[in-house]
Amino acid sequence: MNKAMIFNIQKFSLHDGPGIRTTVFFKGCPLTCLWCHNPESQNIRQEMLYDREKCVMCGMCAKVCPHTAIINVDNSMVTELEKCNFCGACVIYCIPGARETAGAEYTVQEVVGEVLKDRVFYEESDGGVTLSGGEPLVQIDFAEELLQSLKEEGIHTAVDTCGAVPFEDLERAATYTDLFLYDLKLTDDAIHKEFTGASNQDIIENLKKLTQIHDNIHLRMPIIEGVNAESSHIERTIELIEGLNIKQVDLLPYHAIARHKYNKLGREYAESRMQVPSQEAMRQFRDMLAKKGYRQGGRNS
Ligand code: SF4
Ligand code: SF4
Known part of the structure; x- marks a missing residue:
């Protein structure tokens, strides 16, 4: 029986895909982004x-x-x-x-039982269930079985992924996933390593390959003053995804809401290196994407 380490099952999510959703947050992530809103997700063990x-x-x-x-x-x-x-x-x-x-261990049946309690809200709002984290595909056997079970129940499924997993795991998930929310944080590899602890080469390759086997991928870009809140970053991203089967790009302005979680985990928060992007900059980036024909969703600044 597959079990997974999960740290939250959040009901009535409105930002993790269409409609009213339940978001299942997995523990464990191959990246250590400095701005991570869920630092308790990075370590796969209980904390x-x-x-x-x-x-x-x-x-x-x-x-x-x-x-x-x-x-x-x-x-x-x-x-x-x-x-x-x-x-x-x-x-x-x-x-x-x-x-x-x-973090607590769940079986697939336990998660399905919990999320199905809100089926009526999914049906009335065209919502569903999103797997997030952390990186949900780090626990791929469980994630695949959960996605399959949800599809058998007729539930819309979304996977929020950082892309830093073997492509075979994305393929396995893709069979039962209606929508991918694919994170792209930085196009420059050296800066990506500096801020996330890993190269972006596999992430970019995986994105390209995923667009060849799946036709509903929204790109998600965190925008952080001091890290990537520059028009050149948006330009390079557009160059990278032009010609790929991606129709929507969501810009997610940074905020420091997770600061207290770092304190509670006894970890340092690199607040001095990151600031909230200005509304003017966000407007400019959204305009750049709109001019290229990309739909936009995500949180507003
Ligand atoms: S620290 Fe708390 S959770 Fe851990 S064994 Fe003791 S009582 Fe239980
Ligand atoms: S208030 Fe502090 S000392 Fe008292 S039970 Fe809670 S953590 Fe322990």
């Missing part, structure tokens, strides 16, 4: 989030932990992950809500 600002240092979490995994270090309740089995007792007993776990 513990701890909000020092909410913690009142009552010590209850350490008392109830059956594995003595929580210790006070410099007036902060630190979890020794090698001892923790994610039983969740500390989360339940933390009255201020300073602790939460990220």
Whole structure:
């Protein structure tokens, strides 16, 4: 039986494809984008989030932990992950809500059962289910079985992918996927490596190959001042995708909403390197794409 590590099943999503959707967020990603809105998605293993600002240092979490995994270090309740089995007792007993776990194992049947509860909303809004993350295709056996099960139920399916997976995995998913939301972050390979930790060569090759076997791909581009909010980036992207079977490009303006999650994971957030793009710049980029005939969706700035 296929199982996957999932960190959220978000209902009533309006930005991950058409209509009202449920988005299933997978853990595990081959990239480590500096601006990632879901840093708890990058590691495929379960993680513990701890909000020092909410913690009142009552010590209850350490008392109830059956594995003595929580210790006070410099007036902060630190979890020794090698001892923790994610039983969740500390989360339940933390009255201020300073602790939460990220990631739980699900079977395909469990996910299908959960998402089908909202079937009526999908039907009334032409919505469906989106697999996101993290990178959902890192757990391809599960993702393929889930997509197949959803298609057998007549549900519209979308896959939000970073493209940094073997092409065979995209092929396997494509059979049961109505819409791909394909992320393209940077066209320059050196800068892509600097900001995401990996080359973009396979991502670009995979995109080209995917357009040959699938006819409903929306390109998604995060726009970040300090990283790629330049008209030359839009020009190079248009050059890259011209002639490919891509009709829609979604621009996603950066925001720093995930900052607190990095704190809770005990990770640094490179805020000084990234800023929100101006509305003027976003308008200019959208105009450039519109002139080339690309439809646009995505969030507005
Ligand atoms: S139970 Fe919650 S509030 Fe109390 S010490 Fe632990 S984390 Fe802090
Ligand atoms: S999840 Fe369970 S094992 Fe892990 S720190 Fe909390 S109480 Fe201890």
